[in-house]
Amino acid sequence: MSINNTQNNLEGVPPENLQFDKAAFKELFKKHYPPLCIYCRLKYSFDIHLAEDIVHSGFIKLWETRQTLASGISPISYLYKIIDNLSLNTLRHEKVKQQHAAHQLRTTSEDISAATFNSIDLKELSAAIDAAIAELPEQMRTIFELRKFEGLKYAEIANRLNISVKTVDTQISRAMSKLKEKLSRFLIFLILIFNVLLKM
Amino acid sequence: MHMEDNNQYDELLVRYLFNEETAQEKAIVENWLNASEENLRHFNRLKKTWQLTEIKKDLTYIMDEANLEDKWNRLEQDITEEVERPSMRRMLISIAVAASVLLVVGLGWIFFSPHKPGIPIAQHTETKNDSLAFAVRHDVNTTGKEKRIQLADGSLIILANNSEVTYREPFADKREITLIGKAYFKVAHDKAKPFTVTSGDISTTVLGTEFTITAFRNTSHIIIRLYNGKVVIKAVDKTNKRMKNDVYLLPGQEFVYGGQTAIVRTFSLHNNAAPEQIMTGDDPSLPDAQDRPYFMFNNQQLGEVFDNLAALYNVEIVYNKKDIQKIYFTRKYNRTDSLDTILKEIGTIHHLTITRKDNAYIISR
Numbered sequence: 001m002s003i004n005n006t007q008n009n010l011e012g013v014p015p016e017n018l019q020f021d022k023a024a025f026k027e028l029f030k031k032h033y034p035p036l037c038i039y040c041r042l043k044y045s046f047d048i049h050l051a052e053d054i055v056h057s058g059f060i061k062l063w064e065t066r067q068t069l070a071s072g073i074s075p076i077s078y079l080y081k082i083i084d085n086l087s088l089n090t091l092r093h094e095k096v097k098q099q100h101a102a103h104q105l106r107t108t109s110e111d112i113s114a115a116t117f118n119s120i121d122l123k124e125l126s127a128a129i130d131a132a133i134a135e136l137p138e139q140m141r142t143i144f145e146l147r148k149f150e151g152l153k154y155a156e157i158a159n160r161l162n163i164s165v166k167t168v169d170t171q172i173s174r175a176m177s178k179l180k181e182k183l184s185r186f187l188i189f190l191i192l193i194f195n196v197l198l199k200m
Numbered sequence: 201m202h203m204e205d206n207n208q209y210d211e212l213l214v215r216y217l218f219n220e221e222t223a224q225e226k227a228i229v230e231n232w233l234n235a236s237e238e239n240l241r242h243f244n245r246l247k248k249t250w251q252l253t254e255i256k257k258d259l260t261y262i263m264d265e266a267n268l269e270d271k272w273n274r275l276e277q278d279i280t281e282e283v284e285r286p287s288m289r290r291m292l293i294s295i296a297v298a299a300s301v302l303l304v305v306g307l308g309w310i311f312f313s314p315h316k317p318g319i320p321i322a323q324h325t326e327t328k329n330d331s332l333a334f335a336v337r338h339d340v341n342t343t344g345k346e347k348r349i350q351l352a353d354g355s356l357i358i359l360a361n362n363s364e365v366t367y368r369e370p371f372a373d374k375r376e377i378t379l380i381g382k383a384y385f386k387v388a389h390d391k392a393k394p395f396t397v398t399s400g401d402i403s404t405t406v407l408g409t410e411f412t413i414t415a416f417r418n419t420s421h422i423i424i425r426l427y428n429g430k431v432v433i434k435a436v437d438k439t440n441k442r443m444k445n446d447v448y449l450l451p452g453q454e455f456v457y458g459g460q461t462a463i464v465r466t467f468s469l470h471n472n473a474a475p476e477q478i479m480t481g482d483d484p485s486l487p488d489a490q491d492r493p494y495f496m497f498n499n500q501q502l503g504e505v506f507d508n509l510a511a512l513y514n515v516e517i518v519y520n521k522k523d524i525q526k527i528y529f530t531r532k533y534n535r536t537d538s539l540d541t542i543l544k545e546i547g548t549i550h551h552l553t554i555t556r557k558d559n560a561y562i563i564s565r
Binding site for chain 1: 214215245255
């Protein structure tokens with residue numbers, strides 16, 4: 001089943017592989033469901049559950065069209081495309097849409113989303129985020145986490161820790177710079193992906 | 201401003217990212233962002249960095265192997281019955297309707313046990329705090345009937361008797377409600393302001409789409425049932441040992457918290473229950489409240505009653521939903537009562553035939 005080996009090579013799956021059975025579809029699902037959800041979550045800023053609904057629908061759509069899929073289109077890049085379309089349809093119902101489109105239009109237009117995103121190892125990403133936060137100096141981390149986990153305003157953090165708002169300001173900014181550096185190899189991917197003009 | 205200068209603007213940009221900037225700073229930043237693609241890219245790196253840290257818990261959740269198996273099973277179900285596509289439809293509906301949310305949080309035995317209410321009044325307290333420009337509102341309902349409270353954001357609370365809610369209005373960044381007792385919530389959709397109900401040790405946050413929850417309080421257990429949509433349940437105290445991780449419920453699942461446990465399990469789903477029925481009849485009864493010598497049903501659908509009895513006596517009770525539609529049942533039993541007696545009595549009252557087969561009871565008309 002060559003669908004399993006398409007992680008970095010999305011194109012060029014021979015058409016006969018598209019006639020997949022349920023077992024092959026399950027493998028495809030298990031491998032690609034998590035990254036697709038994260039992709040949708042990040043790209044469109046949906047909460048994870050809306051992302052899941054969309055990805056779930058995407059898989060149903062792929063299953064339904066499995067026999068009529070044009071040759072030369074890999075199921076995985078097709079999935080990414082369906083999910084982009086479903087997401088944009090969802091956004092149409094929200095104001096975010098315009099803002100999003102504006103950002104998208106301003107930037108480059110290479111269709112590399114699927115291939116690039118698919119090559120990110122989620123486990124590695126997860127570990128890298130943990131490590132990057134853990135490595136922050138203690139006070140900086142505390143301040144950052146109060147903002148992140150409790151959503152506190154600068155003034156509330158300052159109050160809670162009995163420090164000045166200015167200190168919070170500086171520390172959060174430094175924390176962000178450090179994280180940005182530590183996560184840079186993932187950021188490069190993400191920025192490439194998400195600044196791509198979407199083909200509708 | 202050029203790229204090499206960018207880093208010194210980070211403090212300002214981070215402030216902007218977190219909505220901490222002044223109006224003047226906002227104008228400066230937006231101007232700067234529009235000035236060049238380079239600037240925009242620089243800001244995007246900061247923004248994506250923040251997003252990456254935000255998705256950490258989503259990553260953990262989505263990579264969970266056990267979850268993945270469940271999700272496959274649901275997908276398999278959907279692609280097997282290709283004509284019916286519930287999840288697709290659910291998604292579209294949730295978008296179209298902009299997600300109204302039903303939330304019922306209940307108080308268990310105390311609520312049903314013969315309880316002498318005080319003077320029947322709907323009490324309403326408002327504490328004004330001018331410096332912060334919001335009011336803390338505290339509604340107590342002892343009128344003996346349900347009380348409707350319309351919130352400024354468009355949400356509706358129907359507060360049951362002997363119940364109280366506390367919240368501040370207008371809502372700030374978050375919509376936070378504290379509940380003692382039982383209430384039905386219809387939550388106006390607002391993605392930017394999560395809606396959270398705190399009851400006892402547990403908080404329940406609405407994540408979108410349409411659903412209902414039922415929970416107990418004032419017993420040792422809190423139960424949250426999800427009928428449709430999604431909620432996330434968190435421990436109020438982050439160091440709570442019984443509940444280390446957030447719990448995401450799927451439709452048909454209930455979360456049971458109490459004793460030494462915090463578990464998620466499935467229950468039988470009544471899809472068509474209207475909010476009114478949920479308020480009056482759909483209380484999940486009988487968490488293993490071993491400390492009480494009796495259990496009660498309070499105007500509950502008969503199907504629900506049978507399900508509960510089946511769970512209590514660890515038997516199977518088979519019934520045809522059509523046979524017992526629109527039958528509601530109210531009665532108190534002792535734990536020592538035999539199931540045979542209970543079922544015989546229900547059968548007599550509602551003209552149903554009870555047949556016993558091994559460890560199962562079959563109900564027919």
